[in-house]
Amino acid sequence: MSEQTVHIVDDDEAMRDSLSFLLGAEGVATQAYESAAALLDGGDLASGCILTDIRMPGMSGLELVGELKRRGVTHPVIVLTGHADVSLAVEAMKAGVHDFLEKPFQDDALLRAVRAALRRGADASARHRERAEIDTHIAELTPRERDVFEAIVSGDSNKAAALRLGISPRTVEIYRANVMAKMRAQTLSDLVRMALLRDQV
Numbered sequence: 001m002s003e004q005t006v007h008i009v010d011d012d013e014a015m016r017d018s019l020s021f022l023l024g025a026e027g028v029a030t031q032a033y034e035s036a037a038a039l040l041d042g043g044d045l046a047s048g049c050i051l052t053d054i055r056m057p058g059m060s061g062l063e064l065v066g067e068l069k070r071r072g073v074t075h076p077v078i079v080l081t082g083h084a085d086v087s088l089a090v091e092a093m094k095a096g097v098h099d100f101l102e103k104p105f106q107d108d109a110l111l112r113a114v115r116a117a118l119r120r121g122a123d124a125s126a127r128h129r130e131r132a133e134i135d136t137h138i139a140e141l142t143p144r145e146r147d148v149f150e151a152i153v154s155g156d157s158n159k160a161a162a163l164r165l166g167i168s169p170r171t172v173e174i175y176r177a178n179v180m181a182k183m184r185a186q187t188l189s190d191l192v193r194m195a196l197l198r199d200q201v
Helices: 013-025 036-042 061-070 083-094 107-139 143-153 158-165 169-182 188-199
Strands: 005-009 029-033 048-053 077-081 099-102
Touching (some): 005 036, 013 029, 029 036, 048 107, 061 077, 077 083, 143 169, 143 188
Parallel strands (some): 005 029, 005 048
16 A cells, blocks of 8 residues: 555645545545546556545536546546535446545544555556457457457357367467467466456446
8 A cells, every 4th residue: 555645635624634644544546636637637646546536616526537537547436525415426426436424434444445445456457458458469369360359258169169260170289379378377267367467447
């Protein structure tokens, strides 16, 4: 968790300082921003999660969530809401927000939410890196090797793949060996897992 950063977005300086102090005391790195625009313009969003107020001048927390999604930023987002903003928080959850906390919140509740978001963010980051690696390996396949890869991961035997592709089973075996090598796969199950991960949204 020490490698991850909680990005705090709140127009209230006292709230920013309070959240930074609380998380810092738990050994969590933080970066604070006075607005959604400041995060979008200057945030180093390498890894971590985002903790944002839902009501802010300029871009609201909900609008920030939408903009992050448009930019392909997959960090889990926790929104902080006032009592009157619960309906907005529900809307935010539907938009893909990880969690929301109603002010005033207990320190323990905030820390639990942040830890869960950081765990989720780390998992998502690892999956993203692995998916990028798989895409790179797939790009190294020739068109025919790609055909054999798709046939194998869909469950075809060498013979069935040969029939589907109009080539001999022996030729399929050669392509299959090439695919295994280029994909850095040890077993058929490795290939299938890669295909499943590639196809995840």
